[in-house]
Amino acid sequence: xxxxxxxxxxxxxxxxxxxxxxxxxxxxxxxxxxxxxxxxxxxxxxxxxxxxxxxxxxxxxxxxxxxxxxxxxxxxxxxxxxxxxxxxxxxxxxxxxxxxxxxxxxxxxxxxxxxxxxxxxxxxxxxxxxxxxxxxxxxxxxxxxxxxxxxxxxxxxxxxxxxxxxxxxxxxxxxxxxxxxxxxxxxxxxxxxxxxxxxxxxxxxxxxxxxxxxxxxx
Ligand SMILES: *Cc1c(COP(=O)(O)O)cnc(C)c1O
Numbered sequence: 001x002x003x004x005x006x007x008x009x010x011x012x013x014x015x016x017x018x019x020x021x022x023x024x025x026x027x028x029x030x031x032x033x034x035x036x037x038x039x040x041x042x043x044x045x046x047x048x049x050x051x052x053x054x055x056x057x058x059x060x061x062x063x064x065x066x067x068x069x070x071x072x073x074x075x076x077x078x079x080x081x082x083x084x085x086x087x088x089x090x091x092x093x094x095x096x097x098x099x100x101x102x103x104x105x106x107x108x109x110x111x112x113x114x115x116x117x118x119x120x121x122x123x124x125x126x127x128x129x130x131x132x133x134x135x136x137x138x139x140x141x142x143x144x145x146x147x148x149x150x151x152x153x154x155x156x157x158x159x160x161x162x163x164x165x166x167x168x169x170x171x172x173x174x175x176x177x178x179x180x181x182x183x184x185x186x187x188x189x190x191x192x193x194x195x196x197x198x199x200x201x202x203x204x205x206x207x208x209x210x211x212x213x214x215x216x217x218x
Pocket of ligand 1: 068
């Protein structure tokens with residue numbers, strides 16, 4: 001646990017100013033999150049609804065919870081009271097459901113639209129053109145939620161060339177989104193193994209798990 005403090009401080013000292021660190025705490029116990037919290041970390045990201053709800057109940061109320069997993073609509077109500085940001089909005093239907101639920105319970109969540117550029121078919125998200133189309137049509141209809149930017153992942157590969165190309169494509173999508181929604185400034189990209197490259201492409205939010213908390217036991 002001591003190591004968590006050391007690793008997160010080390011990481012924070014390496015991040016350029018203006019880059020927010022979302023500590024990806026999925027699969028790690030609340031004690032681990034408390035260690036990170038003690039260093040001043042407030043943004044935590046989870047990928048499973050039940051886990052997020054349980055941890056939100058156990059952690060101080062000033063934690064900013066981000067959801068980064070695939071949202072199952074039957075679990076939406078479970079996470080909505082807790083989330084500050086849902087980073088993994090990957091369909092128009094989900095976007096409108098989140099907005100309706102936020103209006104119902106009186107919250108104002110921030111949303112990132114997930115863009116899919118990686119080679120893996122298993123990863124979800126909009127194509128860049130779909131994402132822009134959905135933003136253009138849906139943003140004016142939102143009553144409680146706001147579209148805050150883009151989240152994306154690079155292909156899981158050793159090819160630096162491919163990773164660079166993926167981050168460039170995600171960053172370009174974010175830039176095009178800002179032409180439609182000037183306030184949608186969040187560009188969430190970069191994980192433990194590739195955040196240096198993501199930041200070089202203009203990322204202003206990195207989502208880092210294993211470098212802080214160690215390997216996950218699934
Ligand atoms: C798990 C996860 C991360 C963190 O990955 P690490 O390699 O542990 O830093 C980041 N983003 C998403 C969407 C994830 O699911």
